[in-house]
Amino acid sequence: MTPSFERLQQVLKKLPGLGWRSAERVALHLLVERPAALPELLAALREAAERVGACRECGHLAEGDTCQICANPRRDPSVLCVVERVPDLIALEKSGAHGGRYHVLQGKLSPLKGVGPEHLTLTKLSARLDAGGIRELILALGNDIEGEATCHYIQERVAAGRGVKVTRIGFGLPSGGDLVYADATTLRSALEGRKNYE
């Protein structure tokens, strides 16, 4: 192999889901088997790097100032779903279960990792609440310690006293999940989150 080939293979190997063998396969594809694929990939990467940024409102991926969700007049602007990162937002979008807008925190509070409130988009969230028209804030963060702390902080320091209803997504047994394979925390959440049988 040549040095540039090996460098390409190393960079490809860092991508999620690619191991050493599949990185070699992709590099060979680009350099030998289908040489037209390389300029095509270069162009797509360059274009994405140039055009894709963050939505000024919510932090989702956007081309231009505003993302497709914030710009969509059919999305309910009064319900704001707070997520940690863009992939969480995408997962929720795929479920089709949320008809409102989003707010991407860009992380969660973690004193151990040195992530404080100033590293999250909390000032922006506060400004969005100030701007009015928001009726419900759905906190769609995980229920690990950091997620809990972040929810608590938002409830106490950002949303409190503004007449905004703050809710949190439900936790429990996943759909199709088997009790036998669920961990203790999940089962505890499932019991705590129990509802009346209708």
Added chain:
Amino acid sequence: MTPSFERLQQVLKKLPGLGWRSAERVALHLLVERPAALPELLAALREAAERVGACRECGHLAEGDTCQICANPRRDPSVLCVVERVPDLIALEKSGAHGGRYHVLQGKLSPLKGVGPEHLTLTKLSARLDAGGIRELILALGNDIEGEATCHYIQERVAAGRGVKVTRIGFGLPSGGDLVYADATTLRSALEGRKNYE
């Protein structure tokens, strides 16, 4: 999602081993989760596209005129292994079983697909034989019809009458292979390629 994001995802999806889901994961990695990965990948692709070409001698990947194998004085220049494509050469190199040099045909004869002798590097192979010093030509092509025809052509039209020994790699049961799972052609090759028990 944005148009440029989706275009990038589509281009990534065409790479070997990547499906729709993994292409999305890689695109998110590049644009959201580890933004430093995108310029890194761009640079590696650009560098590879600029620097990596074909060896003037054998057709293997090379930076500059000659590949690392042709430039290596410890490789036996008198034994030339003929392969269809660069990935075949790489597979043989990994086995460590060949100490000579290579010749990449860049395909095999296929009248049905319109691949004739003029599309392969046969003129170059002939010139290498003319240049002398080659004692053995190992044909490392598959044993499908096209591989058979290509071997036959090389034997009859390129190598004949030059005092070069022409051999062909062995076919048979793969290492660790089970007779029960082997197809009829493989078993036929294995029987034909039988050797005296020593």
